[in-house]
Amino acid sequence: MDTLDQMRMLREQGQSFVLATVVRVEKPTSARPGAQAIITEDGQLTGWIGGSCAEPTVKLEAALVLQEGTPRLLRLCPPEKMGINTQEGVKEVKLTCMSGGTLEIYLEPHLPRPHLLVIGHHPIVESLTVLGKALDYSVTVMGLDISGDRFPAADQVIDALDFSRTAVHPETYIVVASHGNYDEPALEMALPSQAAYIALVASRKRSESVRTYLAGSGLSEQHLARLKYPAGLDIGAATPQEIALSILAEIVQLRRQKKSMPLKAPKKSVPRMEKPKTALDVICGMTVVTESARYTSTFNQETYYFCSAHCQRVFEQDPQKYVQTGDPAGSPAGDPQKKASPSIKETEHEI
Numbered sequence: 001m002d003t004l005d006q007m008r009m010l011r012e013q014g015q016s017f018v019l020a021t022v023v024r025v026e027k028p029t030s031a032r033p034g035a036q037a038i039i040t041e042d043g044q045l046t047g048w049i050g051g052s053c054a055e056p057t058v059k060l061e062a063a064l065v066l067q068e069g070t071p072r073l074l075r076l077c078p079p080e081k082m083g084i085n086t087q088e089g090v091k092e093v094k095l096t097c098m099s100g101g102t103l104e105i106y107l108e109p110h111l112p113r114p115h116l117l118v119i120g121h122h123p124i125v126e127s128l129t130v131l132g133k134a135l136d137y138s139v140t141v142m143g144l145d146i147s148g149d150r151f152p153a154a155d156q157v158i159d160a161l162d163f164s165r166t167a168v169h170p171e172t173y174i175v176v177a178s179h180g181n182y183d184e185p186a187l188e189m190a191l192p193s194q195a196a197y198i199a200l201v202a203s204r205k206r207s208e209s210v211r212t213y214l215a216g217s218g219l220s221e222q223h224l225a226r227l228k229y230p231a232g233l234d235i236g237a238a239t240p241q242e243i244a245l246s247i248l249a250e251i252v253q254l255r256r257q258k259k260s261m262p263l264k265a266p267k268k269s270v271p272r273m274e275k276p277k278t279a280l281d282v283i284c285g286m287t288v289v290t291e292s293a294r295y296t297s298t299f300n301q302e303t304y305y306f307c308s309a310h311c312q313r314v315f316e317q318d319p320q321k322y323v324q325t326g327d328p329a330g331s332p333a334g335d336p337q338k339k340a341s342p343s344i345k346e347t348e349h350e351i
Helices: 003-012 054-068 124-135 185-192 205-215 240-257 310-318
Strands: 017-026 036-040 045-047 072-077 090-094 100-111 117-118 138-142 156-158 172-177 197-200 277-280 288-289 295-299 302-306
Touching: 003 017, 003 100, 017 054, 017 172, 036 054, 054 072, 054 090, 054 288, 100 205, 117 124, 117 288, 124 138, 124 172, 124 240, 156 185, 156 277, 172 185, 172 240, 185 197, 185 205, 197 240, 302 310
Parallel strands: 072 090, 117 138, 117 172, 138 156, 172 197
Antiparallel strands: 017 036, 017 100, 036 045, 072 100, 277 288, 295 302
């Protein structure tokens, strides 16, 4: 699968990812300008943007880019080139485990378009559809006995309660507004989903009755805690248009403030890219992602992580030379650039 096909597939699935593109190199490097890779939310990298030294750093920076939602230009270079001709907006990362080349890589986040799924057929649904489109949401209207003619602003109209016919992902916001006609079956499908927000348009008394019904249907307390009722912010809304405005305002607030409880999906259902745990290669000073490290060695009951087989071998030939008893795993005995260790030339790898 090529890069464009994978990007299209991830977008259709509603997944976040980072597109990494090599924009400039100073030889020697294994990557060339135009080389690309995709890093998904779970930290998997597909493609090619450099060797064993560049890849872990790009994964780490991609995690931050997804968290912040803003692009970033990286400059991966040897220590002696740090700070030379620096430019505003470029983040420099020192790489010692390399042959002296430099890579500049542009990291571009791709976040799923927010998806508003409205279930029902009353005037509040019509207002939510219009306002959602005005905010550039992808809008789906779902319900029984509804037609596309009534909701011309919607991207998709589904005349059934069938979640398999639309994409429900961590950027989906569900509003059930059937006014008692099919609230319960709609929520039975919505609450276990990956949606970030699930709200019921109903009075508090009616909502609590629905919640009791759902508990009797076998839904867990974790799922029930996700139900927001009454839907929307308390702004004194009275008309269908005002109620729709209060609901969209609450969704915008949730998205921007990144609130987590009680509106987020169960943790296992919504994977989020977190910064991985790392350790320092005591031979060359390279940062290594511990979970995916191929090269490790145990000395004095501590585990040490290496960027390459070469660094691992150098360490194992005389481990006492590079560590001190009592140091935490993966920590060097002092500055790896100052201690008696192989030179950069001796440990060089292509980035």
